[in-house]
Amino acid sequence: MNQQHRSGCPINLTLEVVGDKWSLIVLRDMMFGNRRHFRELLTQSEEGIASNILADRLRRLLEDGLISKADDPSHKQKAIYSLTEMAIELLPVFAQIAAWGRKWLPVSEELSIRAELLEKGGPEMWQRFMEELRTDHLGEPLSEAAQHRLPVRQELQAAYLEVVARNAVAG
Numbered sequence: 666m667n668q669q670h671r672s673g674c675p676i677n678l679t680l681e682v683v684g685d686k687w688s689l690i691v692l693r694d695m696m697f698g699n700r701r702h703f704r705e706l707l708t709q710s711e712e713g714i715a716s717n718i719l720a721d722r723l724r725r726l727l728e729d730g731l732i733s734k735a736d737d738p739s740h741k742q743k744a745i746y747s748l749t750e751m752a753i754e755l756l757p758v759f760a761q762i763a764a765w766g767r768k769w770l771p772v773s774e775e776l777s778i779r780a781e782l783l784e785k786g787g788p789e790m791w792q793r794f795m796e797e798l799r800t801d802h803l804g805e806p807l808s809e810a811a812q813h814r815l816p817v818r819q820e821l822q823a824a825y826l827e828v829v830a831r832n833a834v835a836g
Contacts, residue, residue: 682729687714687719688725690712690714691722691726692731692732692748692752693759695732695748695752696752696753696755697818702737702743702745702746703719707719711776731748731752733746733747734746747801747802750803753798753799753803754795756794756798763784764780767781774828775832778821778824778827778828782821782824783821786817793811794817797817
């Protein structure tokens with residue numbers, strides 16, 4: 666991690682690592698969209714990140730220890746990106762940012778339904794989701810209880826698809 670910081674303030678230090686829009690979007694897409702390859706992050710983001718910006722943010726996130734990169738066993742020229750524990754522990758921050766956005770900004774129903782569920786699910790749901798992320802990204806085994814319930818990402822995606830379908834019928 667870069668040792669030259671403006672101050673030792675925890676808010677400043679956090680913003681130096683994740684304080685730009687694109688870093689947060691990349692982490693969001695990896696966390697909530699399970700996007701693990703460069704091409705997925707580039708083409709499946711609602712916000713349309715440019716390839717040079719994506720490459721730069723992935724490099725920065727690697728350097729700062731928020732993601733790791735490994736060769737993809739399914740393709741010689743592909744890499745697979747994974748969240749580290751450091752990034753996984755940002756999930757409650759993302760949930761709080763989303764809750765604030767739902768309260769104060771003109772969000773769309775379909776893009777805010779996951780945030781609503783995370784807000785209502787609170788810390789218990791966040792912990793479940795972080796356990797699932799640790800399994801997906803760090804290879805940790807799921808607890809016995811987690812093996813017998815619907816994964817949080819699937820629960821969030823189902824709610825999103827339900828809103829999209831309802832709005833398609835209404836529209």
